[in-house]
Every structure is written in structure tokens, then in C-alpha cells.
Amino acid sequence: MRARREGLRPRDFGLPTAPRRTPGLRREEVAELAHVSVDYYSRLEQARGPHPSPRVLSALADALRLSAAERAHLFRLGAAPGLPASPKRQVTPSVAAFLNRLPDSAAVVTDAGYDVIAWNALANALLGDLAGEPNIARRWFLGLGHPMEVSEGLSRVAVARLRAASSRYPGDVRISGVVTELTRASAEFRELWAADPVHSPGHCDRTVLHPEAGALELHSDVLTVPDVDQQVVFLTAAGAASRRWLDLAGQRLARQRE
Incomplete structure (x- = not known):
């Protein structure tokens, strides 16, 4: 609330x-x-007040001129306690089975802290080393994991995911450890963290630098699983070259399963 208040212009x-x-x-x-x-208002901004009603949250969102994603984030922050101390880090069997029914799409499941907790074979061929380094934010800001992404806007998305997760699970050791590590290691992360970005999951474009195929242009679409606070991310080809590589990789994986 303070960050958004300080970003408003009095003349408006x-x-x-x-x-x-x-x-x-x-x-x-x-x-x-x-x-x-x-x-x-002061007590709310300083996190000292009671949990506000939906009517008050709506009035605050209007006063602060929040976007739709920021408004939803404010309502999550203002909701009465009810979440567990840590996010669920196991994928449900039905979602895991769903991943393997998508032979033409690379798909991963991420938990609230931006760890990849499940993936299908095509995602492993595309992104690689997900078991060795599962956290998307660490891969991005610390240059870990291969292949590497060069996607525009991923910095903001990663910080927004971790910001939201740390708000929902303030006592989770893994999330706080990742935030502390990235705060120390990355000036870009520190700057974005201070800005408190808010991101609403949806469609975006991503670029993966693959050691075999070079730059692969991809569409990224997100399906949320609200009951367990997880997201399923689908990566599909955005161009002919990317489509050819994904098709060939899928055919190779199918032969290996036979």
C-alpha cells in the first residue's frame, strides 16, 4: 500500500x-x-490493523488506483489467516497424469515459491536440469541451469511470484532463503523487490537458448491450481523453427518409450 501510495501523482x-x-x-x-x-489507514499500511472487510479493501483499491492484478493481490494480503505455514510442494496425481497427456506441449508445475515440482518429458528436453536446479528465480538471477532463458519480463514475474509467496507464507524457510540469497547476489533483484511488482498469471512470450536448437521462441500460458497454490505452465512453439524442433524432440521421446 505504501509503495502504491508513493507512486501516485497529486495532480492526478x-x-x-x-x-x-x-x-x-x-x-x-x-x-x-x-x-x-x-x-x-496508517495501521493497515504498517500491518498493525485488523483484517479489513471486502468493502474497505475495494475502497482502498479504488483510492490507490490499483490494476486488476494489484487489486487481487491486495485482497489476498487482506484476507484473514488460513493458509498453511508452507506451500504444498507435491503435485497431485491427477495433475501429474495430465502432464503426460500433452505429448505436443512442454509442461511444468510450479509451486508458490517458483520451484518446478513436476514436468513432462518434452519440458525436460526443452529446459533441462530441472531436477538439479528447480527454482525459476534462482535459474534466472544466478545464471543456474541449462538451457538458459533470455525472456523479456521474466525478472519482474519472478520477483512478483516470490513477493507474493513470501507474503502468503512468511514463515517458510525455503522461500525466505531464496529471497535472502537473491537479495545479496543481484542488484536487479533488490531494485525490483523494493518496487513490489504484482503479476497476474496469463500469456507471455519466452525465449530459450537451447544448446542444440539455438534460440527457441515459445508461447507460455498458465493454468492455476488454486486449491494447492500451484501453476501449470504450458510452453508451445511460437514460430516454425521452434515447432520443428519440438516435433522432432517429441518424436524422439516417443521412440524411446517404445
């Missing part, structure tokens, strides 16, 4: 633009826009 609300001690709107200005008391 018809407020005086004289020099201010801090950027963005003042707390009392946001409180007035949301029709709550300044004390109540």
Missing part, C-alpha cells in the same frame, strides 16, 4: 503539487479518498 487527484517531504500522496489524502480514518 486535483491536489496541490507544492514540494512534499515524501513522494506521492499523503496518508491522510488516501484515507479521505477511501472514506476511512487516517489512523485506521
Whole structure:
């Protein structure tokens, strides 16, 4: 809430633009826009207040002019406690079976902390070394795992995933360990973490530098599994060259299974 408040411009609300001690709107200005008391707003922003009602959360989202993804994130943060201390890190049998029914698509399952916890054979051929280094954020920011991705926007997505996971599971040792490691190792990670990005899962384009095929252009689409706080990521070809390689890899894997 503080990050979004400080990112707002007073002139967009018809407020005086004289020099201010801090950027963005003042707390009392946001409180007035949301029709709550300044004390109540301040306690919420400092994580000292009670869990707000959906009506209050909606008013705050409107006052802060949040995007749809940011609004959903605010509602998750404001919900009453109920999640377990750590995310579920085992894939359900039905989802695992589903992966193997997709011979033409590379598919992986990621947990809340951005660890790949299951994958099909084509994903293993495409991404490689998922068992050795399963965490997407560590692979990206530390240059671990092969092949490497050069996807534009993956930095923001990875930080948003870890930010959200650390909010939902503040006591999880693995998530906090990954965040601490990346904070120490990567200036880009530190900068993005401070900005508190919010990402809504959906479609994006990705590029994988494969040692055999070179640059493979891929479509990435996400199916959420809300009951276990996991995501299934489908990687399909975005061009003819990528389609040919995936087809050949799929045929080779099929022969190996025979």
C-alpha cells in the first residue's frame, strides 16, 4: 500500500503539487479518498490493523488506483489467516497424469515459491536440469541451469511470484532463503523487490537458448491450481523453427518409450 501510495501523482487527484517531504500522496489524502480514518489507514499500511472487510479493501483499491492484478493481490494480503505455514510442494496425481497427456506441449508445475515440482518429458528436453536446479528465480538471477532463458519480463514475474509467496507464507524457510540469497547476489533483484511488482498469471512470450536448437521462441500460458497454490505452465512453439524442433524432440521421446 505504501509503495502504491508513493507512486501516485497529486495532480492526478486535483491536489496541490507544492514540494512534499515524501513522494506521492499523503496518508491522510488516501484515507479521505477511501472514506476511512487516517489512523485506521496508517495501521493497515504498517500491518498493525485488523483484517479489513471486502468493502474497505475495494475502497482502498479504488483510492490507490490499483490494476486488476494489484487489486487481487491486495485482497489476498487482506484476507484473514488460513493458509498453511508452507506451500504444498507435491503435485497431485491427477495433475501429474495430465502432464503426460500433452505429448505436443512442454509442461511444468510450479509451486508458490517458483520451484518446478513436476514436468513432462518434452519440458525436460526443452529446459533441462530441472531436477538439479528447480527454482525459476534462482535459474534466472544466478545464471543456474541449462538451457538458459533470455525472456523479456521474466525478472519482474519472478520477483512478483516470490513477493507474493513470501507474503502468503512468511514463515517458510525455503522461500525466505531464496529471497535472502537473491537479495545479496543481484542488484536487479533488490531494485525490483523494493518496487513490489504484482503479476497476474496469463500469456507471455519466452525465449530459450537451447544448446542444440539455438534460440527457441515459445508461447507460455498458465493454468492455476488454486486449491494447492500451484501453476501449470504450458510452453508451445511460437514460430516454425521452434515447432520443428519440438516435433522432432517429441518424436524422439516417443521412440524411446517404445
